[in-house]
Every structure is written in structure tokens, then in C-alpha cells.
Amino acid sequence: MAETHHLSTEAHARLAAEYKDLTTRGRIEIADKIEEARLLGDLSENGDYHAAKEEQGKMAGRIIHLASVLENCEILDQISDSSVTPGVVVEIKFEGDETTEKYLFGSIEERRDGLEVISPGSPMGQALENGLVGAKVSYQAEAGTLSVEIVSIEA
Numbered sequence: 759m760a761e762t763h764h765l766s767t768e769a770h771a772r773l774a775a776e777y778k779d780l781t782t783r784g785r786i787e788i789a790d791k792i793e794e795a796r797l798l799g800d801l802s803e804n805g806d807y808h809a810a811k812e813e814q815g816k817m818a819g820r821i822i823h824l825a826s827v828l829e830n831c832e833i834l835d836q837i838s839d840s841s842v843t844p845g846v847v848v849e850i851k852f853e854g855d856e857t858t859e860k861y862l863f864g865s866i867e868e869r870r871d872g873l874e875v876i877s878p879g880s881p882m883g884q885a886l887e888n889g890l891v892g893a894k895v896s897y898q899a900e901a902g903t904l905s906v907e908i909v910s911i912e913a
Contacts, residue, residue, distance in 0.1 A: 760830040761879065763865045764844030770833050773867060777824040780817055788814045827867060839913040842889045844868075844878060847912040850886070853894075853905040863887075882906070 765773070788810060795807035837845040844864035851858045862873045863886065869875050876883045882904075885897035889908045896905045 760826060763827045763831040763867065764834050764878075765827075765831045765865060766834055766837075766845055766868060769865070769868050770828070770831060773824055773828060777821065777828060780821050780824070784817055784821075788817060827865075837913045839911045840890070842886045842908065842911060845913070847873065848876070848886060848908060849910040849912075850906045851909050853907070858909050 791810040792807065792814065795801075795804055795810050798804055798806060801807050834845045837843070839846060842848050842863055845868065846863050847860055848863050849858050849860045860873060861876045862868060862870055863876050863883065864878065866875050866877065876886065878884065878887050881897040881899060885895040886906070886908065889895055891908055891911055894905055894907045896903050898904075
């Protein structure tokens with residue numbers, strides 16, 4: 759079963775527009791690049807051809823990813839700041855640290871400038887999900903068990 763991606767209406771619209779652009783203009787543009795490179799001659803030593811084919815492969819991968827995200831998404835109409843749920847910005851403090859750090863909790867496709875993303879499927883994300891301000895949670899990381907305190911939650 760595919761992972762459900764929680765997206766804001768803005769992120770959904772942005773991804774849908776990117777998908778449409780890549781499946782229309784993008785495919786035509788890359789096909790033209792490949793055709794131009796073919797006209798240059800021997801394909802075995804044709805750097806332009808190989809670069810265009812590599813670009814085509816990356817674009818195809820992005821199209822498949824976007825299709826999956828858009829097909830398996832739940833659009834978040836309202837985001838509450840009462841607990842850690844997809845779409846909120848959560849401020850946490852690691853045990854033993856004096857400083858706090860802010861993260862966007864949700865899909866990597868929701869990323870925003872200046873904020874790293876914590877995926878709900880990650881060990882830290884699983885520990886934080888549905889947590890309340892003031893809660894202390896622990897999770898298993900490669901370095902051992904880490905504990906964090908939820909300092910604030912912003913919608």
C-alpha cells in the first residue's frame with residue numbers, strides 16, 4: 759500500500775502544475791533535445807545525446823513520483839496547532855541542549871525556505887506525532903536513544 763502524503767492546498771496545486779508542465783512541455787522539450795543530438799552523428803560518443811537521455815530519465819522519475827504523491831495524498835484544509843500533525847511547524851529541544859530548533863512536520867514536498875522537514879514516517883516523526891507542547895518523547899536513532907521536548911507548535 760502506498761504512503762499517504764499530507765499536503766496543503768498550496769503544495770497540491772504546485773505539484774499538480776509541475777506534473778502538468780513536465781508531462782506536456784517538458785516531454786516535448788526533451789524529445790527535441792534528443793532529436794537534435796541524434797542529428798550530430800555517432801550516438802556512442804555523443805555527449806549531448808547521453809546528457810539528454812539522462813535528463814529524460816530524471817524527468818521520468820520525477821513524473822512517476824509526482825503521480826504517486828498526487829494519487830495518494832490527503833489535502834489538509836485546516837491545520838491545528840494543538841498537537842504535532844502534518845503541516846505544523848514544531849519547535850523542539852534535544853535533551854542536554856540549551857537551544858531549540860524548528861522543523862516542518864510533514865511531507866518533503868511541503869518544504870519551506872529556512873525549515874528542515876521531519877517526516878511522520880521517520881523515527882523522530884513517529885515519536886513526535888500527536889505530541890503536545892511540553893511533552894518529552896524518545897526515539898531510537900543510530901547514535902542510540904535520543905530524547906526531545908516539544909517547545910511549541912505553530913499552524
